[in-house]
Amino acid sequence: MGESITFWVLAVVSVIAALGLVFSRRAVYSALMLGVVMLSLAVLYAVQDAPFLAAVQIIVYTGAVMMLFLFVLMLVGVDSSDSLVETIRGQRFWAVVGGLGFAVLLALGIGNAVVGSPKGLTAAAEGGNVSSLAQLIFTRHVFAFEVTSALLITAALGAMVLAHRERTEAKPTQRDLSRQRFAAFGRTGKNPAPLPGPGTYARHNAIDMPALLPDGTISPLSVNRYIARYEESKGILPPEVADVLEQEEAAQRAAAQANGHGGHSTPTVAEEARDGGPDTEPLPEGTEQDTVVAGRVVRPRGESAATEEDGK
Incomplete structure (x- = not known):
């Protein structure tokens, strides 16, 4: 009874998350929905007496592959401002063909699971869940396993290529940056020196400012x-x-x-x-003595405070 309730609850959650993954307009939201689907599958594996497969689902797919997807999204900067105009001619047609092929494979798999005679969890995991899984991966499904590994490596290399930017100009040195600051000072009068530190008057960086x-x-x-x-x-x-x-x-x-x-x-x-x-x-x-400080004439204390600009 508990297994059935868990299955139907997680099945609904997985389907809703999968729909959000497909129809979301933000890549980050789609990645988060994919994480929900992966976690739901991990719980279903654990309910079906496959603890090792559930742990692998969480550690490898949700923990590693999911983080790889998010890292690529943050690095490349995919957002809702991307163009949705078709750039490759005929891609919609081939997308429809691929979707139909996937639907046929899904129908065959469900039919085989329903019509075929179930072997039972105990007999299927004879010799241990881990050893049986290893035997299936490296014998019957070794080609699919290697293809999946190649896809992951390709995704990592693709992220590196997309994030790489060719430098067409030499990296500015400290001398170049200093010349730029003083050139800006000559054009706009911007102070090339660092700003005064916190806790002082933001007029200048003299040591007598309290x-x-x-x-x-x-x-x-x-x-x-x-x-x-x-x-x-x-x-x-x-x-x-x-x-x-x-x-x-x-x-x-x-x-x-x-x-x-x-x-x-x-x-x-x-x-x-x-x-x-x-x-x-x-x-x-x-x-009595008048002193010029920072372009101002400052008279001794006791007299009227008067400042005169240069040239007046």
């Missing part, structure tokens, strides 16, 4: 203190960095006063620049 914290604020620790001190002394420190540094230093002074240290707080960047620090020359009182 990183951003997850909340969008500036991280003062991302700018080297000596660079910030030098730029503070020259008046070219970015305004947003200067504001954040002032806030940090004010917080440090307030914490020092709260702890009772009085005036022994950590000197600010501006104070270190005036007093002279490592690699920094002190600025005279009242000295």
